[in-house]
Amino acid sequence: MFPNGDNMFVILVYDVEQKRVNKVLKTCRKYLYWVQNSVLEGEITESRLTKLKMELERIIDKEKDSVIIYRFSTRKYQVIETMGIKKGGEENIL
Amino acid sequence: MFPNGDNMFVILVYDVEQKRVNKVLKTCRKYLYWVQNSVLEGEITESRLTKLKMELERIIDKEKDSVIIYRFSTRKYQVIETMGIKKGGEENIL
Numbered sequence: 257m258f259p260n261g262d263n264m265f266v267i268l269v270y271d272v273e274q275k276r277v278n279k280v281l282k283t284c285r286k287y288l289y290w291v292q293n294s295v296l297e298g299e300i301t302e303s304r305l306t307k308l309k310m311e312l313e314r315i316i317d318k319e320k321d322s323v324i325i326y327r328f329s330t331r332k333y334q335v336i337e338t339m340g341i342k343k344g345g346e347e348n349i350l
Numbered sequence: 351m352f353p354n355g356d357n358m359f360v361i362l363v364y365d366v367e368q369k370r371v372n373k374v375l376k377t378c379r380k381y382l383y384w385v386q387n388s389v390l391e392g393e394i395t396e397s398r399l400t401k402l403k404m405e406l407e408r409i410i411d412k413e414k415d416s417v418i419i420y421r422f423s424t425r426k427y428q429v430i431e432t433m434g435i436k437k438g439g440e441e442n443i444l
Contacts, residue, residue: 271386
């Protein structure tokens with residue numbers, strides 16, 4: 257479980273039209289870590305996740321874009337494996 | 351836990367060069383469900399996941415491509431939320 261009982265682990269993946277990519281990524285990065293192309297992850301509180309979703313709702317076009325949020329209340333049962341290069345992080349912002 | 355104790359839940363995200371996208375997606379779909387752009391998920395056994403990784407290792411360029419596999423040994427602590435449209439599935443293959 258998380259040190260702070262209110263926290264959860266989140267994986268967020270988005271698939272949005274090109275013109276909204278920058279705004280979506282910038283918004284998500286205020287709350288989560290960017291790990292790959294259109295994928296972010298991180299620990300977050302319920303209230304901050306609610307804020308993030310409200311911000312995203314104002315940006316995305318619900319007829320055209322897609323955002324999936326996987327929420328986990330513990331990381332105890334989680335293993336992350338990576339193949340190839342690490343693509344996320346500050347250094348790869350275009 | 352899973353009905354079959356050997357199963358796990360996996361989220362796989364890839365970011366590969368355009369020329370390898372089709373092959374990577376086709377390979378991943380033999381094992382997992384396609385849910386969005388470059389994201390697949392599903393329940394899988396350890397041995398099938400090993401097979402999938404071996405297939406991907408032969409396809410991807412480890413200097414240029416990235417694949418991240420999130421493995422979870424239980425779905426008990428998981429919630430999935432979606433915003434916008436559903437992009438994965440058979441009907442959206444181009």
